[in-house]
Amino acid sequence: MAGIIVLIIVALFVLILAVRCICIVPQASAWIVEALGKYHETWNAGLHFKVPIIYRVAKRVSLKEQVADFEPQPVITQDNVTMMVDSVVFFEIFEPKLFTYGVERPIAAIENLSATTLRNIIGSMTLDQTLTSRDEINVQITSILDDATDKWGIKVNRVEVKNIDPPRSIVEAMEKEMKAEREKRAVILNAEGEKQSAITKAEGEKEAAILRADAVKEQRIREAEGEAEAIKKVQQARAEAIRYISEANPSEKYLALRSYEAAEKMADGQATKIIVPSDLSNLAGIAKGVKEIL
Numbered sequence: 001m002a003g004i005i006v007l008i009i010v011a012l013f014v015l016i017l018a019v020r021c022i023c024i025v026p027q028a029s030a031w032i033v034e035a036l037g038k039y040h041e042t043w044n045a046g047l048h049f050k051v052p053i054i055y056r057v058a059k060r061v062s063l064k065e066q067v068a069d070f071e072p073q074p075v076i077t078q079d080n081v082t083m084m085v086d087s088v089v090f091f092e093i094f095e096p097k098l099f100t101y102g103v104e105r106p107i108a109a110i111e112n113l114s115a116t117t118l119r120n121i122i123g124s125m126t127l128d129q130t131l132t133s134r135d136e137i138n139v140q141i142t143s144i145l146d147d148a149t150d151k152w153g154i155k156v157n158r159v160e161v162k163n164i165d166p167p168r169s170i171v172e173a174m175e176k177e178m179k180a181e182r183e184k185r186a187v188i189l190n191a192e193g194e195k196q197s198a199i200t201k202a203e204g205e206k207e208a209a210i211l212r213a214d215a216v217k218e219q220r221i222r223e224a225e226g227e228a229e230a231i232k233k234v235q236q237a238r239a240e241a242i243r244y245i246s247e248a249n250p251s252e253k254y255l256a257l258r259s260y261e262a263a264e265k266m267a268d269g270q271a272t273k274i275i276v277p278s279d280l281s282n283l284a285g286i287a288k289g290v291k292e293i294l
Contacts, residue, residue, distance in 0.1 A: 023048045023057070030096040032059040042096050061096040065157065068107055072163065073115045081127045084165040087114055089145065090157045098153030106152055110145065114159065117144050127166065134161050 024047055025031050031043040034056050050057070072086035089110055093099045103109045121140050122130050130137070138159055146156040166174075 017052055021050045021052055023050050028063045030061045030063055030093075031057050032061065032096055032100045034058045039097065039101065059096070059100045061093055061099055063093055063096075065090060065092040068110055069162075070111045070114060072165070073118060075119050075122045077122055077125060077127050077130055079126045081166060081170060083127075083130075083167065083170075084163070085118055085122065086162050087118060087141070088160045088162055089114055090159070091149070091154050092157065093153055094155050095153030098151065100153075102152040106154060109152070110149065110154070110156075113145060113148055114141065117141050118161075127170065131164060131166075134164070137161055 023031070023043065025043050025045050027045045029045060031048075033040045033043055033050070035051075035054055037056075039058075040055065068089045068091065070087055070089070072084040074082055075085045076082050091110065099106060118137075118141060121137055125133065125137075138161055141161075142156055142159045145159060149156055
């Protein structure tokens with residue numbers, strides 16, 4: 001009976017040991033396995049069997065992209081302004097073996113490397129350049145960190161400078177400068193508006209004067225054309241009347257009478273006396289001579 005119990009205990013022990021030797025590596029993970037204290041192999045996602053006592057899982061590494069948010073670091077610019085700058089590093093592990101054996105405390109190493117790189121980059125810039133060149137700083141620090149961390153099995157995808165906090169005195173001076181600049185732009189815009197308004201008004205008055213002059217000119221041209229047309233019509237009418245009279249072959253008495261009427265019109269009611277030849281036949285003779293000329 002005692003032998004059976006021992007066998008059962010041994011069987012249970014073997015079963016438990018066998019179960020513990022079964023290892024399942026989850027997706028996006030890698031396990032570093034050592035054999036007797038030395039690196040043996042890297043297990044990727046899937047089912048694996050571990051030899052008891054000999055094999056040991058030294059490190060479980062996540063292959064997902066990770067984010068390291070570091071504390072603000074004091075940085076001095078080229079023009080001796082001290083400000084606090086904090087950054088965020090996005091990285092992923094592409095070689096678990098190098099990540100495990102390449103550096104002690106790799107996240108701390110990335111943090112220190114990021115801080116020193118920020119100091120070097122911003123130390124070569126002025127305050128204004130630092131505040132306006134955040135994208136350039138991100139590109140430079142990403143390139144430097146990515147090159148430096150290759151030997152650790154880490155790929156730095158990007159680095160973002162989260163905050164740049166200048167001293168309070170610098171911020172107040174910048175606010176005053178911005179306020180003065182805004183007031184200056186407002187004055188300039190107001191002056192430009194008044195100038196444009198005056199120019200527009202002068203151009204409008206000029207256009208109005210030109211239009212008035214053109215209107216007067218057009219009116220005078222039309223009046224002159226009308227007068228010329230009227231004179232032409234009158235002369236045509238007179239010529240037509242003379243032609244009709246000539247074609248009608250009027251008598252000498254009629255011509256004498258028309259001559260008298262013409263003399264009366266020449267007086268136009270202003271003369272108190274009209275001198276008429278005593279012999280109307282002479283006047284008729286003159287009129288007949290005019291007829292023959294026509």
